[in-house]
Amino acid sequence: MVKKGLLISVDDVLTTRQLIELETCVRCGACAEACPVYKASEDVLAMPALKLKELRDLVHRGQGILASIFKPKPVDVKELERIAKEAYTCTLCGRCMPGCVFGIQNRELREALRFILYRSGVIPDQLKKIASYLDEKKNPFNAEPADRLKWVAYSLSELGEIPVNKRAETVYFVGCRTSLIEPNHDIARLTAFLLNHVGEDWTILGENEWCSGVSWIAIGDVEKARDYARHNVRLIESLGAKKVVVTDAECYAMLKWRYPQLIFRQPNFKVLHITEYLADCIEKGKIDFYGDIDKVVTYHDPCMLSRLGGVVEEPRLILNTLTSKFVEMPENKMDTYCCGGGGFLPEVNRELSMKIAKTRIGHAKEVGAEVIVTSCPMCREMLREAVKELNEKIEVVDIVELAVKKMKPIERAQIV
């Protein structure tokens, strides 16, 4: 049977604040200039305000004045598919929030639109596949849960003990991208090394760790994100941990800001990004570094860590301690430019994602950077790939790599 139209319910998706925001947009289009996807594609499909308009139209059809007097109007499936194309052409970078003349929190409206579309079953096929991986294996990469420990297995001797699922003061939440994508394993290994070096009482969750839920939010299932949040919080709290250290910026924003919203309470632990942890170690004199770095170094703020996470000063403190040649890129801190990797845009439109990443490399070149430091495995992957495609000589490293390899009394060879 062909589905003709669907009744869209928005009651349980949008908050009062969001309904007010929908009515506040004056369709001036200013946010488009701030949106990296729109800038890279010049396609009106990608305009932040267009997605907002679609959401408002859905709301009006479902619960507008006319819908209340008569009855809600069904929405054609074809139309929903068109809206889905718009909604998923977005990295969820949140740049349209400071880009809006009124400060409409556009990013969450984007998420809300995805929730509605997911419920209507019209999400892109690539994301349906990822959703099934998540359901089955609790990660978006179709990897076996046991694979989360691969990085531990081959690095034990170099790093000292890596406790798994033990009671400890601190949990290192490794994240799917770091533990399951091999080129990112060094981030986990170096973090483990750091934690052992400063004498932290720590553990990892191993195979029991689930995706932080960020993938579900990006796909559009807030209830699954809530389940995953509850699972991870329960697990961490059962180990008695008071602190969680995170190296993935997306996981950080989830654990720090979304978990309290999703589980309707503050978890019993505090969440630190590795940059906050490192900065604290430097300030307390727990670690020290060798010499200077003889290259021009710049820093790419991951959106989820800066604009959507609030961590902007700590990475700069670390870099200014490590090098005298640190330069700021244009579009930094709160206004940081997306690497193109968020919101599953690479899965939906790889070419567009790479175009955004290449723009970011252009920003680094503008300031003569030879090394781009970032603090998220996703950003590192995207920027590395862009450098490769552009045939540039710029190095892209994670801040943990740069810091730990320069730590006293470590010989480079010991841990690389």
Next chain:
Amino acid sequence: MNGLLEPSFAITVLPYVTVVVMAFGFALRLARWFIAWKEAPVMGKVAVTRHGRFLGVVENWTVNMLPPRDLAAKYEPGFYVVGVTMHLSFIALLLTNVHEFALLKFLLPGVELASSPFYVPKPWSHVLSAVFLVSLLLMILRRIRHWVSGRALRAISSARDFVAAPLLWLVGLSGFLASIAASTWPYPLPTYIITLHIVIVQVFLMYVPFSKFIHGVTVFIVRTLFGVRRAEYGV
């Protein structure tokens, strides 16, 4: 200006209709927002905050609205300047003319309304009107240009956008003409112009709760809450 008016529909019946329609419109909006409030939202509140929320709000209403912090100013400086000029001149005109609001005068007969403390004397009020009219016209032309050339704004514009801004422009134009006519044009022209202005203003007021003009009210909530969020996250 008031002495030039004769009792007519515009000043006897229309103000009551305006108030009723406005009240109905605002009530509908509020009902929708508050019903949504009762439905359990999918997200709870953020309990921790990095910076003081109050300071975050102040910052978001001051420095964050200025270049280089404001991204709109950075990317479309022309639009930013015109937009800010239009809004500031509109607010100034509103304040300077508040003592002359036909609606208040006729709804509260016998009550002596004080002159606006923000009163701007002629010819400066005329300059203000001209600035408002030119800046709003530029914003209307920007939308038309996008529409005609099939550029970005076309995708998000609706027919209502081509009603709202021109209506506001007519409010400004008729007010401008009325203030000139009152002192210089021969009777009965000023009466017609002033009556026309009063009618247009009331149509505008009735339209506010049903249109994008609602942003004049909601912006205070939206920008304030974004300031709160920025303070919570520490950005």
